[in-house]
Amino acid sequence: MPPFAAIFGYFKSSPKTFFASPFVFSFAFAKFSRSFKGLSSSSQSSGFSFSSVFSDHLKNRKLDEARAVLNEIPSPSVHLFTKMIMGYVENYRLSDALELFYKMPFRDMVSWNSIIKGCLDCGDLEMAEKLFDKMPERNVISWTTMMNGFLQFGRVGVAERLFSDMPARDIAVWNSMIYGYFRNGRVEDAMKLFERIPYRNVISWTSMISGLDQHGMSDEALLLFQQMVNSGIKPTSSYGLNCKHEDALKVFSDMMKMGILPNQSSFTSALNSCCEMEAIDRGKEIHIVAIKLGLENDVFVGNSLTVLYSKCGNINDGVATFKKIDEKNTVSWNSIIGGCAQHGCGTWALTCFTQMIRAGIDPDEITFTGLLSACSHSGMLHKGRCLFEYFSQCKSIEMNLEHYACMVDILGRSGKLEEAEELVRNMPMKANSMVWLALLSACKMHSNLELAERAAKCVFDLEPHCSAAYVLLSNLYAFSNRWSDVARIRRKMKQRGITKQPGCSWVTLKGLRHVFHSGDRSHPLSEKIYQKLDWLGEKLKGFGYVPDQRFALHDVEDEQKEAILSYHSERVAIGFGLISTVEGSTITVMKNLRVCEDCHTAIKLLAKIVRREIVLRDSSRFHHFKDGFCSCRDYW
DNA sequence: GTAGGGTTAG
Structure with missing residues (x-):
């Protein structure tokens, strides 16, 4: 499980509460045709x-x-x-x-x-x-x-x-x-x-x-x-994900062609599919239909739109659609709070919470998770502590492991490592690997090798095959130049058959996802992409950018390290975005792992050089790079 | 009679 599963857990669980799945379509259709058949045969x-x-x-x-x-x-x-x-x-x-x-x-x-x-x-x-x-x-x-x-x-x-x-x-x-x-x-x-x-x-x-x-x-x-x-068995419909979503969208458009007006449930289902596929363009088309049918203010449709926009990197439109919802319920508020959290808009999230309480809407466990992750991403240690205290005393809310993981994250990021460890050791329930992993990743952030080794041991006791823990620990050793320990961890991983998740980044254009790995040259436009990257590399040097070799994490010569760094998957994806979109437009890139610090520094400057906003969603949150700065204020 | 019974997921 990724270290910040808490945040994704929020996004994963909230749609379930209000999205109709594509299954609803097939179910409804099957039911419809069955009853129709039954009636006609008996009467005939x-x-x-x-x-x-x-x-x-x-x-x-x-x-x-x-x-x-x-x-x-x-x-x-x-x-x-x-x-x-x-x-x-x-x-x-x-x-x-x-x-x-x-x-x-x-x-x-x-x-x-x-x-x-x-x-x-x-x-x-x-x-x-x-x-x-x-x-x-x-x-x-x-x-x-x-x-x-x-x-x-x-x-x-x-x-x-x-x-x-x-x-x-x-x-x-x-x-x-x-x-x-x-x-x-x-x-x-x-x-x-x-x-x-x-x-x-x-x-x-x-x-x-x-x-x-x-x-x-x-x-x-x-x-x-x-x-x-x-083994040749075809997965049935929660598994061939994209196909399922494609099917759902096809049913949606077929319905419209047949003159059947979509209702709020078909909208939520279709919007959910767009969201899962990160197909913002198609989501926007459906949004327009919703406006035409006067369903934009409906709470179910509005909630889906809020999640869609914020998950696809556009928090401003997420807020705008949220505001239009007539009767906001807990899910609506949770959606916007979670969205703000992921985009690092911590103050907005807290303001929303105040408004939610004022509107008389009861917060639940998910609200709390959203708020804590907002504090974590915006470095709001004091606010996080207050909220944790407040919710601990709130009888209607049961504290869960995610809440603890988030709090550990808040403390850990702020460098309060001992306090974080104490919290884990005194939790009322047994800490799971997610909680220990949060502590471990804080140790990595603050280069605390001693505590990291303790935390990693706890993760391995609970989840011996947790690749994230191995990677974090080995990266920490690499940072400390302890290459023999790095090699030891790598050997252990090999022995136990644990593989590091390969980093990849992607850009979705016109409904098509272009995926890139580090140093990837398989894309038909590779030559142009690398020309652009090399050109940018020169410009970067002009801005005084010096690659930080620590992030290559390979025991190789410096020159080689630099080469590996300049071609990290997110940079290749950005290179592709630059050559295939209109000048001045925003580029949105998704990455499965956390962006490394060196790329983060480079992308800030890149955004300034090309005069574009670059939105990057990594496994932790959204980064909005613009004019030499990032919305995370280098805190992620 | 293709009718009424047990297994997963969404």
Whole structure:
């Protein structure tokens, strides 16, 4: 996990609370076409029939009416009885379901399975167990249903017994057990079972990947995802991310072509897709449609727009769209506070918070995370301490690990390393690797090798494969010219199969993402890009810029180090931006890792030389470079 | 009868 996951965690979790996913589209469409098909076939075949009226009642949740029709049918089939039972269960009328189950003249395997599942869905494990024992015959579905019941109620041991006792096991049983292990926090057991599974389908993989991810093992999850793709299994729709978003946008434009007016939910979904793809141009087009339809002030649409603009680097438009929201809710305020935080507009974030309180909107955990990250990025130590104190006493807000990680970050960045360590050691919950990593990165910032070694040890105890910790530590050794220690760490990484995440930067132009690595010459415009970079390199020297060799972090000769530095991925991306956009316009670059200090210095001057604003989002925050200065005031 | 039952994700 990156050191500043706290901040990204905020952005990741907040859209979930108000964005409709593309899934909503497909779901809605499927539902629409299903019900349409159902109606036409029944009316065509018989004009009127008991069973179609019965089904309609069930669909409309008119249970008593459905039951009255069922009572009128001369000798209803088992499947109609079962359908009625399911209807009761879905509406939590378990006693009615049981009454009908006992009353029906003949019960088959499906009806038994359905009533057992019904008991479980209604929370009656005991009754489910009783019926399971009583049923005359069981198939693999009966066993799975019962096993899932135990897993759902945390009775892992009983579930395991059922798993081993059942006479036959199909893939769904294995999948259920794996998922059940994860649900009960038994990660190791899930992993072991996954190894034993006779064959794996997409559900097995998805259960494993999401299970690992939910238990903070995102690196392992990613590795497994690669394995899945390698083994020839195609990911289903949270995995082929860009395709999914492209699909969602296509549905949106198809709807418009068909003359169906998008509503607030289609807007949020489409805007969310633009946001994920960083496709600001397409987002703007959708924004215009929203204005035309008078939906710009709607709280859902407005929230999405706020997040879209601030995440794509344009905080001013983020603020502008936020202001237009008629009835701002907690999510709206959280979005703008988080946006300001990421752009280093700490004072704005705090002002927003004051206004939020004045407007009578209750802050929540996410508000607090946003505020703390705002303080961290703007170096507001005192404000951060006050807020932390304030929220610690706020009964409606539960302090979580992210809050602690942010506070450690605030203290650490300000050089209060001992206080930060004390906070970690006295936390009411056990610190996770994110918290220790925040401390470690502060140590790197202030070159405190001793504490860094302690913090790194704690990270490794919790997360032995954390590449970020290895990299931070080895960079710190490199800074101190302790090359033998650097080599030791690198050897360890190699032995343990841990690889450093390669740095890359990208520019999105006309919906196309151009990705660059350090020294990358694969882009068709490479020759022009490097000409530009070399030209800029000369100009930089004229401004008295001297490359800071410490940031090359390779044990090589100085001249070579300089070459490596001048071609860091962000600079190649900027070079591309310069030659392919209109003079004077803003260039927006995204980078997966933190920008190094040397590049930061160079880009400030570059912006002055080319008279352009350069917006760079690194893994920590947004930097706005203009006229020789950066919005972060060299504090990030 | 393509009808009523168990597994993941969003």
